[in-house]
Amino acid sequence: MNRAALQTExxxxxxxxxxxxxxxxxxxxxxxxxxxRVEAFDPMCxxxxxxxxxxxxxxxxxxxxxxxxxxFDPATSIWADESAYKADRDAWLVPHxxxxxxxxxxxxxxxxxxxxxxxxxxxxVIVE
Numbered sequence: 001m002n003r004a005a006l007q008t009e010x011x012x013x014x015x016x017x018x019x020x021x022x023x024x025x026x027x028x029x030x031x032x033x034x035x036x037r038v039e040a041f042d043p044m045c046x047x048x049x050x051x052x053x054x055x056x057x058x059x060x061x062x063x064x065x066x067x068x069x070x071x072f073d074p075a076t077s078i079w080a081d082e083s084a085y086k087a088d089r090d091a092w093l094v095p096h097x098x099x100x101x102x103x104x105x106x107x108x109x110x111x112x113x114x115x116x117x118x119x120x121x122x123x124x125v126i127v128e
Contacts, residue, residue, distance in 0.1 A: 027059040045096040066104045
């Protein structure tokens, strides 16, 4: 897996991977973009992330970028507590750490913002 490509390469007509939990509106749009990006470079990792999102994993944007965080609300999450989440994380996410970190750095980057603007038609072109 080429980390530089994952962070910077434009993925033409990449497969759209919708957020499997659109009712979790806070981060649904970001999950759709993240899953599509990872799917283009590492389908196995995308499948793992998809499963964790189904379980209620959330994306949070902080001062240094995006992080993955579980919630322990029985109405929205499969994890009863932090130890249950950590066991799943260690078994499934940790083997994909490099891809996940690279994709999270891409999400919210200027490259991703420009791609998203073009894809959604939110681009202003000034012609002189």
